[in-house]
Amino acid sequence: MTTIKQRQEELVKEFEFFDEWMDKYHHIIEMGKSLNALPEQKKNDNLLVQGCQSKVWLHAEKSGENILFQADADAIIAKGIIAMLIDVFNNQPAKEVAVANLGFIEEIGLKDHLSPTRANGLMSMIKQMKFYALALTD
Amino acid sequence: MTTIKQRQEELVKEFEFFDEWMDKYHHIIEMGKSLNALPEQKKNDNLLVQGCQSKVWLHAEKSGENILFQADADAIIAKGIIAMLIDVFNNQPAKEVAVANLGFIEEIGLKDHLSPTRANGLMSMIKQMKFYALALTD
Amino acid sequence: MSYDVQSIRQQFPILNQKIHGRPLVYLDNAATAQKPIAVIDAISNYYLNYNANVHRGVHTLSQRATDAIEAVREEVRAHINAEESAEIIFTQGITDSINTIAFGMGAVVSKEQNIVITAIEHHSNIVPWQMLCKRTGAELRHLPMNEHGELVLEGIEEIIDENTAMVAFNHISNALGTINPVEAILEHAEKVGAWTLIDGAQSGPHAKVDVRAWNVDFFTLSSHKMYGPTGLGVLYGKREKLEVLPPFQGGGEMIATVTLEESTYAGLPHKFEAGTPHIEGIIGFGAALKYINEIGIKAIAAHEKKLLKYSTVECSKIDGFKVIGDSKNKASVLSFIVDGTHPYDIGVLLDQQGVAVRTGQHCTQPIMDAFCIDGTVRASFAMYNTKKEIDLFKAALEKSITMLR
Amino acid sequence: MSYDVQSIRQQFPILNQKIHGRPLVYLDNAATAQKPIAVIDAISNYYLNYNANVHRGVHTLSQRATDAIEAVREEVRAHINAEESAEIIFTQGITDSINTIAFGMGAVVSKEQNIVITAIEHHSNIVPWQMLCKRTGAELRHLPMNEHGELVLEGIEEIIDENTAMVAFNHISNALGTINPVEAILEHAEKVGAWTLIDGAQSGPHAKVDVRAWNVDFFTLSSHKMYGPTGLGVLYGKREKLEVLPPFQGGGEMIATVTLEESTYAGLPHKFEAGTPHIEGIIGFGAALKYINEIGIKAIAAHEKKLLKYSTVECSKIDGFKVIGDSKNKASVLSFIVDGTHPYDIGVLLDQQGVAVRTGQHCTQPIMDAFCIDGTVRASFAMYNTKKEIDLFKAALEKSITMLR
Numbered sequence A, B: 001m002t003t004i005k006q007r008q009e010e011l012v013k014e015f016e017f018f019d020e021w022m023d024k025y026h027h028i029i030e031m032g033k034s035l036n037a038l039p040e041q042k043k044n045d046n047l048l049v050q051g052c053q054s055k056v057w058l059h060a061e062k063s064g065e066n067i068l069f070q071a072d073a074d075a076i077i078a079k080g081i082i083a084m085l086i087d088v089f090n091n092q093p094a095k096e097v098a099v100a101n102l103g104f105i106e107e108i109g110l111k112d113h114l115s116p117t118r119a120n121g122l123m124s125m126i127k128q129m130k131f132y133a134l135a136l137t138d
Numbered sequence C, D: 001m002s003y004d005v006q007s008i009r010q011q012f013p014i015l016n017q018k019i020h021g022r023p024l025v026y027l028d029n030a031a032t033a034q035k036p037i038a039v040i041d042a043i044s045n046y047y048l049n050y051n052a053n054v055h056r057g058v059h060t061l062s063q064r065a066t067d068a069i070e071a072v073r074e075e076v077r078a079h080i081n082a083e084e085s086a087e088i089i090f091t092q093g094i095t096d097s098i099n100t101i102a103f104g105m106g107a108v109v110s111k112e113q114n115i116v117i118t119a120i121e122h123h124s125n126i127v128p129w130q131m132l133c134k135r136t137g138a139e140l141r142h143l144p145m146n147e148h149g150e151l152v153l154e155g156i157e158e159i160i161d162e163n164t165a166m167v168a169f170n171h172i173s174n175a176l177g178t179i180n181p182v183e184a185i186l187e188h189a190e191k192v193g194a195w196t197l198i199d200g201a202q203s204g205p206h207a208k209v210d211v212r213a214w215n216v217d218f219f220t221l222s223s224h225k226m227y228g229p230t231g232l233g234v235l236y237g238k239r240e241k242l243e244v245l246p247p248f249q250g251g252g253e254m255i256a257t258v259t260l261e262e263s264t265y266a267g268l269p270h271k272f273e274a275g276t277p278h279i280e281g282i283i284g285f286g287a288a289l290k291y292i293n294e295i296g297i298k299a300i301a302a303h304e305k306k307l308l309k310y311s312t313v314e315c316s317k318i319d320g321f322k323v324i325g326d327s328k329n330k331a332s333v334l335s336f337i338v339d340g341t342h343p344y345d346i347g348v349l350l351d352q353q354g355v356a357v358r359t360g361q362h363c364t365q366p367i368m369d370a371f372c373i374d375g376t377v378r379a380s381f382a383m384y385n386t387k388k389e390i391d392l393f394k395a396a397l398e399k400s401i402t403m404l405r
């Protein structure tokens, strides 16, 4: 099983492949497209992540020690970003998610490249995921 | 008897004598000082000229066809300016005062040299004098 | 003389830059316009040579600054053809102007009365009236719009009636570009004796305005949308109307006399100009007006109309492209959605390609609700945009759509 | 490092000019300060490179502009030691800031309550409270002053009592230069649970401010008095206080949701920032703050104190010269009258000699009434003034007096 750290390293490698940010965005969008959509009836307002410019729904549940995430977004770039985060965190021990260091964001240059509002959105997503993880840690 | 026109010409000549505006101001101040003050009891608010930054009282009365002015001001430069105007208008036929052309102001450069607020004050004084003259013309 | 867009562009150095390695295509003009060198220089020149506080100052710098702002007041008066310059009040912007009137009307509106706005207003021409209605108990009504984003005037007599205290509406919609039937609305308002206010945010940069020909009571502009500095607006009001309204703000030079017990207010325009004015902004705005008049507002509008038409025709060829607001009478704004994409994603990808547009609700949430959409992508044009920029925009849009679908 | 006034002066090109053939001596700093090159450049740089409307814009220029103003918000927070940057609201100036609070308090003040100001306030900290009292029926009280222009705190318990809703006063008087006993007044207010507001017009350029050390509820600044652009102010408020006040203005980005029927308001600071902000002003103010901090506010205050002392001692040698406001605790303002002369005449003749002072009531008519004078001549100092300028000022003053007597 890969760890949170390993998954981040893989992501960084994936993005290193692209020189242009248009291509990186393309990759983010593809990740968004391949994320399983939340069924409509699950998209209730309780799941909305506060602080994103577009709507992002995030659902979490426990599976043994691990935490499982499901998410959706109305804008595809936001969906791609949450897909990346799910890629890193999904089915990892809740207590590790809660304290994880997310170096890949820096390394990919994601935060610098996002607008302040989008960077805020990204931070809100991470906060919400860690919050769930904390809540689900016994 | 000198006319309004002649009195203006004399004033212009007087001022031509000075190169520096400090000296011109000095002259205006001297004119202010030599203007007979209004007795305190005459300084009532009805006589105040609207639109001056300092207080200017102006009194007018008829003497035959002519109009006689008395004035005072709390600031000496304003008093000097009203003194100049009295010098030009005093004891002149009311109906001529009402329509007089005051070229000396341009020629002395007074208006250009005064601040907008002071220039407004000057215009207010002239307006008030002409207004009295009109009211006292049969 | 033909319209020389290249020489105009030279006056706007900001346009000559790359964004993410691509030439900047600035199409967010309805939000704020760029500033010509003349405006930037007017500001520097003020601070380098004659900055001082205005009015009541006897010293030379203060006189120069006072002269300069009063000259601009007179230029604004002439520009919109007001009767006297005392009817021109400098504010922070349109939002401030409208709040000033809506607040003041608290003193003259009763709960039996109503206020009429329209379905296509900017929040700044909605919320102040909601606040007024809350304070006074008056009713807030609106003229509806149709599926083209045009106001519907049938039934206007039922909406604007003898209890209407104010009819407030924009000349040109910032979200849709619709040019509203100003005269027809004003005529109805006049018939019932209602006061009128026109939000000229999008008139200022795009249309000729004559407040006396309109016989409108209040009119308002924002400098920053007219190639001038931020933080400054204009509120025009008929003297007789401004005189009955209480001031919005107290302090500074807006008073005639103050004791610790009570104050009396100064005359117009000072009564509505509390505090140190935005002197630099006024001077910069004067330079902007002068620049607009040099080019000519009609020439600018004609140029923008061509851009609007060209971009509408070209983009409509794109599969799934849908214009939001397709009134026959439009100015300078192309608002749209594209099937299967979110406006926000389009905005991000256009930006990656150097194209600056606005996405979202454009501070007109009720319009978006009426169209049942979350928002649009809005490309809006100014005097310095070119046909070539529209081509770049369209190509970037197509590429974005391909990526997103 | 010693205070190098000559190198500071080089940053203010405006100072290097002649007025009526004499070198300009600018002593009207309490009205507005001159701007260093850094501020002028920051403005040009903004318009030349990254002008755009802020917030909600997805494109790069809008992001840069948003980043820039939010960075200044944070710098202001740090400068006055507020807890969080959301407590920093950008306004038009102090007048606007105080009106915002006085208006908002309409919702929380009852007619049994009272508002306390002082005898030495600027009109901008008098009239808004008179308007509030008129709306609510509350009583307006004031702390008295003595013949030195100092506040009298004896009997303060009778004035600030358990019905006091607000105590609003300036830190430093613009007309007299008196530095008020801030801590003592705040302590009384805190004891009875009254809210507090400090008008920091003259603190900004002359004193260190720490809102948390003071534990004051509201504090306000004007950029133009702090070497920054016109048209911009700061309103600091404690979050818990700002949250209970309704917004002063509606529109733009100050809302969370808008329907044609009703709106809900956004969180801080946006709730109080309706309309497009004065982006350029905020950026210019950021540069001004940085410049002040480079020189150091304590060094500036020490320099100005020397000028104040020197000018007071020197001018007091002039026959008939009388200081108005001779508190032991003063900053940067020399207000005076001269027997047998009118302030206005002195102002005009000083201007003829290149010296810029303010004459009149300085928007503090109640102070003038209390001293039974029409006004004063006010020389006020800034970081760039010199001892030599005081000498020029004194000589010009003597010459003026000779001419006038």
Ligand SMILES: Cc1ncc(COP(=O)(O)O)c(C=O)c1O
Pocket: C252, C274, C275, C276, C277, D030, D031, D092, D093, D094, D095, D096, D122, D124, D125, D170, D172, D173, D174, D199, D201, D202, D222, D363
């Ligand atoms: C003590 C004081 N309060 C308030 C103000 C008003 O400031 P502004 O005109 O920038 O709103 C001033 C400036 O004149 C002042 O000196």
Ligand SMILES: Cc1ncc(COP(=O)(O)O)c(C=O)c1O
Pocket: C030, C031, C092, C093, C094, C095, C096, C122, C124, C125, C170, C172, C173, C174, C199, C201, C202, C222, C363, D252, D274, D275, D276, D277
């Ligand atoms: C139609 C309309 N009204 C009002 C406004 C508000 O203008 P400001 O933000 O300059 O106050 C705008 C600008 O966004 C607008 O487009």
